[in-house]
Amino acid sequence: MSLVELKAVRKSYSLGETQIDAVRGVDLEINAHEFVAVWGPSGSGKSTLCHLMGIIDSPTSGTVSFRGQDVTTLSDDRQSEVRNDSIGFIFQSFNLVPVLTALENVMLPLQIRGETKAIAHEKSMARLREAGIEGHAHHRPHKLSGGQRQRVAIARALVTDPDLVIADEPTANLDTPTAHRILDLMREVNRSRGTAFVFSTHDQRLLDRVTRQIHLRDGVIEEDKLIPS
């Protein structure tokens, strides 16, 4: 069974009086352990596709299944539970909660789940250590560099041991050495834990590192190819 399966998925937006078809009838499967980049020019629908896979958006038509369950029919609360249990997010602009420290940001998904503070603290420190950022655990985001923030965001995305991590342009705001270090980190997690990663990107540095490239143009998959590692 595939981890995520999209069948005949369409997503349209209204922008004023204009109808925009961001995704037009996409069929796609993402399996566990995959390290995938969805790429294409701006407006090709790659972010929308990632949002649909991450269950933070609903398709206009078609179905999105996660571990064989059609998530488009789930209630908002149930979708929230699936996200919290099984999906991690890494955002281009990091999206850390500014009033919380790095550690508290990483603890958030566990506390949303209802874990005790002690367990959340222990797991979060472990993830920060893996991300090489434990020395900044008690710093607030505005005291961290872009790379450090992204490491915190990665630690937050991984703290619940998700099956899938959706990363929207994760290296876009990073310099090349930092981008490589971040990619190394994510690849290591992918290899060691089998966590699937789906990147929305047009960053060549990232495209060179993935094992599968899905090329989108005008809301349809133009090419879907496996890259031998």
Added chain:
Amino acid sequence: MNPWLQIAARSLARNRRRSIFTLLAIGFGFAAVNIFAGFTEYMFVSLRDGFIYVYGNGHLTLFKKGFSNEGQLEPRNYLLTESDLAAIKAACKADPRIMLATPKLYLSGMVSNGKSSSIAIAFGIVPSDIAFIASRATGTVSSAKLYYGQPLRDDVSFGVGVGKGVASKLNLNPGADGTLMSPTVDGQMNALDIKVVQTFNAPVEALSDKLMVVPLSFAQSLYDTKSVDRVCVLLKDTADTDAVMQSLNAAFVAKGPAVEIKTWYAISDMYERTKKMFDIIFMFVFIIVMIIVVISVINTVTMSVMERIQEIGTLRALGLKRHGILKLFALESGLLGTLGCLVGLVLTLTTWTAVKIAKPTWVPPAISHRVPLEIYLVPHYLVISFACLVTLSMIAAIFPARKAARANIVESLGHV
């Protein structure tokens, strides 16, 4: 600390200026409600204790049954006889909650200084009993100066007190002689000499030029009767008023005499009218304050929500449910309400202390002399206004937070 409370507290601290202004709005609202409530409580307690202790009316007044309706038209038929009075006193003595039962006889007539006369309403009292009732007063009213001159005495029946208005109108100051005329119980005109031993401030200024207080024996002589028209009962505890009334009613229904019993609040029109008036004013003040607080909180939370839409989108993406977002902002707002009320409590205590130290005085409406102005701390008002303000603050947050919680996650994440 609970992570949501932590986010709420730090978010408030992050927008310090805006939070301070909202805290002050809530704080001043809380203080306004409680200072006003404290002032009205002072008014109510002063009116109550003034009626019960200062003016010697006690907590309960017993009349012959039917006195309220027909007593003015047929006074002779509604007097309590000596045997009635003895039975009433015996019943009162048997109840440990009762301290004193004292007879009174009210009469109306004319008071004269020999050259001119004026209408008079005289209360025939037992001076030692009334002095005892006055001695039980506590708080503000206990310091009230009851009269100017000498106290009335049980054994000097012609020594009377007159309202300041009577004294001024007829030049009947302490030491002056005069005459009090009144119809007897049989309707014959009667007159007795008086010696003014004291003047006093009437409870209502409009009656100052009519009121007199005379020993009961004098009133009975003038009225040509051994009877009285009422018995005032003083209790140890005001809170027992209704219970004692019920007990006495039951006792008198069983054994007689046939009496009707009125509580102090049923007789004191002034208390009831003033209380109703201040209750209405308080309600308006309370509603206005609540509206101001709700608008302030809605404004603050709306601005906070607008600034944190991306954060809300992130929390939703991480799996926080819609009601979790509501809870987050309700907590923030509740915290704002709680801190605001604490600021209000400090303002209330400061005002209360300032009034205690400054000891201002004032002349209330219908009162002819200055009295101390006080503000009471009323625990139940403090608790209720605290609970109302915090609850309303939390409810006020729901409207803007609900909109944010229901927003599309992707749109929230893309909000700049």
